[in-house]
Amino acid sequence: MNNVILMFALPLLAAFLIQTLWRALGPLSRFVGPLTLLATGIIGLRAWPVVTEQPAAIAIGNFAPPLGITFYVDRLALLFALIVAFGMLALWPWGKVEDRPRTDSILLILAAAATGMALSGDLFNLYVFYELVAVATYGLIVSGGRAPAYAATFRYLIISAFGAALALIGIALVYTLTGTLNLAHLAEVAPDLLNNPMGLAAFGLFLIGFGVKAELFPVNTWVPEVYPSVPQRVAGLLAGVVSKLALIVIVRVMLLVFPFEGAHLLMLALGIAGVVFGELSAWRARDLSRTLGFSSIGQLGVMFIAFSVPGEAGLLAGLAVALHHTAVKPALFLLAERWGGSLARLKGAAGDSPLAAGLFVLLALSLIGIPPLPGFWAKLLTLVALFDQAHPLYLIGAGVILVGAVFETAYLFRIATGLYGTADAGQPGRETHDWADLLTAGALGAALLAGVVLLAPLGQQLTGIAAQTADRGLYVQTVHPTLPTFVIGQTP
Amino acid sequence: MNWTELILELLLMPLVAFFVGLAMVLMMRKVAARLQRRVGPPLLQPLYDIIKLYGKKTQVSHGVMHDIGIIMAVGGYIAAETLLPVPGMDGIADKGGIITLAYFLMIPALGLALGVGQCANPNGSIGISRALTSMLAYDIPFIIVVFGVAFHFGTTNLADIVRIQQEGGIGGWGIVEMPLMALAGLFAMQAMLAKEPFEVYIAPPEIATGPMVEMGGKYMGGLFVMQAFQFYTMGVLYTTLFLGGGENWLSFLVKIFLVILIPVTVTVIYPRYKTDDLVRLVWKWPTAIGLVGLIFVMH
Amino acid sequence: MNPMELTSPDLLLAVAALTAVVVLIAGNTRAGGWLATLGYALQFGVLSRMAGLGYGEPAIESALHFDVFGWSLFWRYTALSWFFAIITVGAAMLTALFAAGDWGRQYRRNGGSLRLLHTALALNVVAMLLLLGSGELVGMCIGWELVSWASFLLMATGGAGAVQAALKYLVYAIGGGMAMLAGMALVYSLVGSFEPDALAAAVPNLSDGQVWALVLLFGSAFGVKMALLPFHLWQARAYALTPAPGATFLGTISSRMGLFAIIMMIIAPIGLLRLETISGPLGLLSGNEILAWIAVFTIILPTFTALRQNDALMLLTWHGIGQGGYMLLGLVAGDKLGLGSAGGIMHVFNYATYQAAIFMSVFAVVYRTGTADLNKLGGLITRMPISFVAMLAGIIGLAGLPPMSGFVSKWFIYRSLLIEGEPLLFVGAVIGTLGTILSVYKLIHNMFLGQLRLEHVKVREAPPTMSIPMLVLVAVVFATGWFPGIVLDWVAAVQASIGLPVIAHHWGGIDLPAGGLDMRWVVSILLGGFAAGAIIFYGLGNRHRAVHQLDNYAGGHFLSGDVRYQYSANFYAGLMRLIGPWYRGTFQWLESGIVSGVSAASMAAQGVLRPALPGAYLLLTATLLLWVIL
Secondary structure, eight states, rough: TTHHHHHHHHHHHHHHHHHHHHHGGGGGGGHHHHHHHHHHHHHHHHHHHHHOOOOOOEEHHHHHHHTTTEEOOOHHHHHHHHHHHHHHHOOOOHHHHHHHHHHHHHHHHHHHHHHHHBBBHHOOOHHHHHHHHHHHHHHHHTTTTHHHHHHHHHHHHHHHHHHHHHHHHHHHHHHHOOOOOBBHHHHHHHHHHHHSHHHHHHHHHHHHHHTTTTTOOSSOOTHHHHHHHHHHHHHHHIIIHHHHHHHHHHHHHHHHHSSSSSHHHHHHHHHHHHHHHHHHHHHOOBBHHHHHHHHHHHHHHOOOOOOSOOOOHHHHHHHHHHHHHHHHHHEEEHHHSSOBBBBGGGGHHHHHHHHHHHHHHHHHHHHHHHHTHHHHHHHHHHHHHHTOOOOOHHHHEEEEHHHHHHHHHHHHHHHHHHHHHHHOOOOOOOOOOHHHHHHHHHHHHHHHHHHHHHHHHHHHHHHHHHHHHHHHHHHHHHTTTTGGGTTSSSSS | HHHHOOOOOOOHHHHHHHHHHHHHHHHHHHHHHHHHOOOOOOHHHHHHHHHHHHHHHEEEEEEEEHHHHHHHHHHHHHHHHSSOOOTTBBBTTSSSSSHHHHTTTTTHHHHHHHHHHHHHHHHHHHHHHHHHHHHHHHHHHHHHHHHHHHHTTOOOOOOHHHHHHHHTOOGGHHHHOOOHHHHHHHHHHHHHOTTTTTTTOHHHHHHHHHHGOOOOOOHHHHHHHHHHHHHHHHHHHHHHHHOOOOOSHEEEEEEEHHHHHHHHHHHHHHHOOOOHHHHHHHHHHHHHHHHHHHHHHHH | OOHHHHHHHHHHHHHHHHHHHHHHHTTTTHHHHHHHHHHHHHHHHHHHHGGGGGGGGEEEEEEEEEETTEEEEEEEOOHHHHHHHHHHHHHHHHHHHHHTTTTHHHHHHHTHHHHHHHHHHHHHHHHHHHHHOOOOHHHHHHHHHHHHHHOOOOOOOOOOOHHHHHHHHHHHHHHHHHHHHHHHHHHHHHHOOOHHHHHHHHHHGGHHHHHHHHHHHHHHHHHHHHOOOOOOHHHHHHHSSSHHHHHHHHHIIHHHHOOOOHHHIITTTTHHHHHHHBOGGGGOOOOHHHHHHHHHHHHHHHHHHTOOOSBBHHHHHHHHHHHHHHHHHHHHOOOSSSSSHHHHHHHHHHHHHHHHHHHHHHHHHHHHSSBBBTTSSOOOGGGGGHHHHHHHHHHHHHHHTTTTTTHHHHHHHHHHHHHTTOOOHHHHHHHHHHHHHHHHHHHHHHSSSSSSOOOTTOOOOOOHHHHHHHHHHHHHHHHHOOHHHHHHHHHHHHHHHHTTOOOOEEEEEOTTTTOEEEHHHHHHHHHHHHHHHHHHIISSOOOOOOOOOOEEEEEEEOTTTTTTOOOOOOTTHHHHHHHGGGOHHHHHHHHHHHHHHHHHHHHHHHHSSSSEEEEEEEHHHHHHHHHOOO
């Protein structure tokens, strides 16, 4: 079981070694990064059956919690660690970025930090990994060497730093209130010590702080600037993988430490705002990458809404939406790599690149939630979960999601019909897609279709994950086997 | 009822209608003549007219639809007569009823419209445009009346409507129980007969009698026959709905002639309305009266 | 039953899917259209094997079923499914035949892709058959969305203008789809199941507000497809710009899927009795009366919009919207004898047959003359007599006059309103019929009657592949008008399968103590009348002499062919002087108002997301800190 730590350690090690290796192995060393990710992925896959039965807590350096650094490995954590490994592998910028070894090293650090975020069982470690992710992404954004990227990074930097500061205040507040930062420990004491306005404030700070990466409203204003100015693989990585990790951390913390109605509603409200602002802006955006950026704000909003539903139903719905988005968004960004600039340029593009246009339509359909594609099932689960809630804000959330889908249809199919239209006279030509981009996007599209076929087993897996995650008692039991469960057995 | 009797009725009913209708045409011309201090035509003049028209040498056809239009105009009425009960004969009143009859009455208009259409004479087409417009106008109060009467008597079967009224005596007549409906029906009938002030689609001075512009010989004769049927149908329908139908042939004939006397008199003394004025007038007064009547019927 | 055993519905879906595959492969070949026709004929064959459904046999389960997220999805064919399916497949078969021969060749010459067209049509059929067979809401939603997207594909085959119209449709359709999703989620939260039967069982315990929520959500979801007011703006243009077989198919049956869904989710599970008990705003009207009024406005407004059209196809498609209103009106009329619902359901069939005939006739004229502009045609009766007959039969049906079938279904609806004592609805429905008569006369007059244009003197009748489907439809329209019992049998089975009162009908209609209808007599007597009229006309008097079509005069002058004297523009000038100002375009105004509103909101949203807003962050931080400290 302990080799799960390697999922975190291996990329970190490789990141430090790669500069040296580059000198020793030369061009061959460009395979070091992907191979490392592959190795971590395989380790993760082998751990899957074990974790399915029983989650595990790993105390690093054998310091028992709450003192030492704890990794908590359940299906949810492992799933997202796997997403990091395979997602980054799929989106690995082969020959896309200048300054190879340095970029590879940044990517590996990102992988390590992101894995750490997924596995960490300690609030402070979470914060550390989060900062590491932030630093890695700054480097990644400017790695494309495009001039607007520097300006965008600067804005991103400011907002991130601001977010980190807020998160830190939040964590400090939690520590002041409880005297611990271990999640399992917090889960035990939360109902007594954090179910108050102070606790809610701490959650708010934490939410906004981590929300920067998760494109949470209102700290998402970096998104529309950053995505169009970076290589689209990186944009896909940020929107598809990194944002989900930040999100899942927030969800885990909310579930264990702040399982209170106020916290849920706060997240719900911000999610609603995200959908409203994201979809409205996307409707108006006039280039593909920016459209996708805005729409990803909206999509993340949907996830926040879904996860804000307490209990298993919300987890299941949120997970389904998140996984679906992880597959679809990067693929769309990859298509946008050669379809940048004004949308008007894309008229008649289906003639040059029929495969890309077909993929775009498929991905767009799933994103909107058209049955029987996976996006539909995710949306249905979300709505069913939302309609079961008594608080009227949940209904507003459902309404916003539904109207948002109409907007998505309008802007995505305005583009799609343009692709299949006839080009205007004198319209500038387009480059055709890079085969690697197309292949990756195609693989993700195929994964979507496979999702349709394997819907039933996938559904069972997701339900299992949701059930395991929702079990707060199991978490505490796993980390502190000595404690009686009845203390923390039920959510207030 | 046995088959021979029924078939006899089906043959007899249109035949009676034809001759009574001719008499009504004669009455119209007599009334007009008297009001204009003329003598008017002799008794058999309508019949002579038809024979003359059929016997004419010039019989210009503008195509098959032109012919079929006339056939539909006449045939539609012949069929409609079998739905209208008269003393002693119910025909197939129980198979159709008043809604079917109301729709049957549109068939001759449509047939005529199609026939005139093929004549390719713009005046004819203008006439049809006006005719259909006035149909849109008068059918609304008419259908209000149809609904009100059918609802009041609880049946669409015209024979039953007659029976219920006769069982109630004069106090049970539609006109006593639903005076507003009867008034609205009178208005609608005036327009249905396309008599002044609602004869804009014939409009002799402007569009050279509109739909009739290309009709000569037996085409005109057909329309003449149709007019006779139209008078009869309107008279009988009104009598059936409001005047208790015919207890016997004598009272029946008196009633239907009295009914038709109203429009033919109004015709002579009124000028003509423009199309839009016609629609406005018909949608305003008879419709309003009909709707008020309906309120009484429903409560 | 063994779940793996394949049944007729499976065979039907398999053949439908196979047809789609075949036309995808062979659509562009000479045989493509014929293969498509054959495919639909085979589906028709399978459906006739299932004909027992139309005569009261129990529903047939499909082997197609699976379990996801603890929900079980299953498909089955009931009388209701079968009734709609037979219309769907019949329409597809005849339209495919219509396009199989010369029409298809001309379409390809003009640069159209027959493969795309046939595939889109076949996909529509598959999607609709899937929808019709769905047994619960999730499967229904799948079918529903597939139908929406398949019709979008079909509409988008019509070129640039059509794509715009299709996009508009798409936004409406997805809006509807999302309302359906909301409805589904609501049903699930109320009864814990997606099955209509479970909903039906729970309906008596639901509050009025909950029932209203369901009616509103499902009503607007499916009303969009039916183009019920106020969701009607997308349809006319989108259908009219679709290529001939597509437009014919969409115009005849596609939007009726909305009615099917309304029956499935509102009429059957909630029931008219429950609808009567819920009251609207201020307690003025009951639920079914509100629906009935929506239906009546859907009849009147689109019909009078049709009256103003100068394009034959736009005229037809606007009428299509209006006719949908009759179907809904009949369904919600709610008399205890089942007359209204019988009329409403029967009207689906009748409407499909005559509307297809008119569409084909118009497209035959377009095929020969290249235009559907009502001001550029005329006098074609002598050149295209079969098309004329098809249109004549069709418009008599559309106007709802005897002897065609359209009269029968409307009679049932009127009769029901009479029993229920709804005079205003009754008058509203009749106003629609009168407007239709005016409008369809203009249609047939401006195309087939009046002056023949010189450039059309050499026009010939449409080729047999196009005229045969028309004649088949004319025969069906006439036969089902003379013997409405053919369709009423199926209608009664449908009523039984969805728990409505079943009409006690016979071959000619229905016997009622308070006035029934026997079309055997009515039509026979009408034909007899015509026969008598013919005898009087042809048998008596002098022989008539036919003059040449162009031998005309007006105002005492002979008219030569090069003088245009066809009376077509502003055909109802007198009426329009009065009602012209009543066309306010309120709904159009509303639609563009919403678009502008959204546009402004999106500008504002971008304004929030684009700038970094440091001031706002500082404020936010300060507020949070202040909150923490206090």
